[in-house]
Amino acid sequence: MRRLLATALAVVTVLATGVGVAGTASAAPDLAEVLDVSRNNLDSEYGGGVAPELSSDPEVLRPLLDRARAAGVEPERYAALLHQYWLAVAVRNAGIDLNRWDPQLGLAANEQNLKNTFAYYQKLQREHPDFLWAGQGGLAGPSFGAGIMDVDLARAVIGVRELRDALAQVTRTLDDAAAPASADLPEDLQAVLAVGHTITPEDIADFQVRVIAMSKHIFTDLLPQHEAYLAGGLDAIDEFHRAGIIDDRAVRAWRDLATGDPESVVRGNAELLHREQYQSIADQWDATREARGPVGRALTYLSTFGADPAIPGVAPPREAFPLTLTADDPAAGAQWRLQTPLPAFNWSDRDARWEYITTHMLPKYRALAQDRPAELAAALDKPMDQQFLEQRALMRLVPILLSVARTTQVQYS
Numbered sequence: 001m002r003r004l005l006a007t008a009l010a011v012v013t014v015l016a017t018g019v020g021v022a023g024t025a026s027a028a029p030d031l032a033e034v035l036d037v038s039r040n041n042l043d044s045e046y047g048g049g050v051a052p053e054l055s056s057d058p059e060v061l062r063p064l065l066d067r068a069r070a071a072g073v074e075p076e077r078y079a080a081l082l083h084q085y086w087l088a089v090a091v092r093n094a095g096i097d098l099n100r101w102d103p104q105l106g107l108a109a110n111e112q113n114l115k116n117t118f119a120y121y122q123k124l125q126r127e128h129p130d131f132l133w134a135g136q137g138g139l140a141g142p143s144f145g146a147g148i149m150d151v152d153l154a155r156a157v158i159g160v161r162e163l164r165d166a167l168a169q170v171t172r173t174l175d176d177a178a179a180p181a182s183a184d185l186p187e188d189l190q191a192v193l194a195v196g197h198t199i200t201p202e203d204i205a206d207f208q209v210r211v212i213a214m215s216k217h218i219f220t221d222l223l224p225q226h227e228a229y230l231a232g233g234l235d236a237i238d239e240f241h242r243a244g245i246i247d248d249r250a251v252r253a254w255r256d257l258a259t260g261d262p263e264s265v266v267r268g269n270a271e272l273l274h275r276e277q278y279q280s281i282a283d284q285w286d287a288t289r290e291a292r293g294p295v296g297r298a299l300t301y302l303s304t305f306g307a308d309p310a311i312p313g314v315a316p317p318r319e320a321f322p323l324t325l326t327a328d329d330p331a332a333g334a335q336w337r338l339q340t341p342l343p344a345f346n347w348s349d350r351d352a353r354w355e356y357i358t359t360h361m362l363p364k365y366r367a368l369a370q371d372r373p374a375e376l377a378a379a380l381d382k383p384m385d386q387q388f389l390e391q392r393a394l395m396r397l398v399p400i401l402l403s404v405a406r407t408t409q410v411q412y413s
Contacts, residue, residue, distance in 0.1 A: 047102030075243035086224035094120035146391035
């Protein structure tokens with residue numbers, strides 16, 4: 001009787017859950033179902049992979065990919081499957097659940113995803129010295145992530161009515177004092193003066209969602225290429241190209257990396273960096289700057305002021321390209337110049353951002369990797385929680401004040 005009851009219970013369970021040999025077989029997608037699929041989450045603004053309707057399990061995707069190859073299907077027809085598979089491999093290796101990586105859920109839900117992202121970039125650099133793009137991104141990443149967390153702190157503060165009203169009063173006073181000269185100020189500063197006292201927690205939350213999406217987009221674009229190259233070399237990169245996932249410039253970048261020649265490796269990594277800044281996220285930065293009228297411009301500019309990439313020897317934007325204001329004194333026939341501790345560019349501007357990256361971040365990181373490998377190794381070996389903590393604004397308050405003091409200069413002639 002006991003055995004009969006156990007058997008009956010097992011049958012009921014199978015019928016109720018649909019689990020069983022037949023159920024498992026029928027759950028496997030047919031090859032036709034995964035061909036010609038649109039990569040409708042290519043900008044990574046939502047949860048899941050590039051094609052959310054596809055599985056995020058590499059063990060499910062790999063047999064389908066092998067079947068498409070064996071059947072002689074043109075790679076462009078299985079582009080979504082190919083991209084999704086290598087993305088699934090990358091997130092598994094990074095310790096990220098792709099289905100729970102949803103920028104729309106905000107910072108709290110994505111803080112660990114950010115940390116795992118940059119930790120994996122750093123791991124790739126430690127294990128593969130030629131992966132300079134990953135190393136630079138991994139080392140600068142904690143300052144990026146900490147900046148988002150500091151913005152979240154500001155969002156919480158602004159949400160307190162008394163503090164928000166006090167901030168608005170101070171900003172309005174500044175507006176009144178600066179009004180006579182405001183017409184000559186750069187557009188970024190005008191935006192801060194115009195809306196600094198009206199920015200809401202909702203504005204900041206929207207900004208965070210956009211920036212988290214860009215971080216995921218970079219991973220989604222570049223890390224599958226790295227994983228494919230590690231597994232299959234240039235043949236795997238060629239498959240990406242034939243599928244239309246990457247262009248000729250990316251192929252040349254990977255060919256440069258494959259040579260092992262130091263100069264070619266640097267050139268290839270610089271090309272991947274260019275792809276990141278001009279193809280992966282350039283349009284998203286533009287949209288972030290233009291979002292909610294002047295609010296987007298104000299927030300992107302304020303984030304530029306606070307930026308301080310955690311690469312030894314790299315000057316923050318406010319020091320590297322300080323904004324200088326000038327004015328004439330007709331009565332005295334003189335002119336004064338004020339070099340401010342404010343950046344002369346907005347990080348969301350792709351060309352200005354690229355100039356800063358290539359003239360400051362890239363050469364400093366290259367010198368660090370080539371000339372001071374022990375220092376680089378020590379920086380990459382720090383626990384990620386520690387790296388984030390060290391980049392929080394409150395922890396950097398003294399260096400920020402020293403930076404402001406170094407940068408501020410007044411000349412009268």
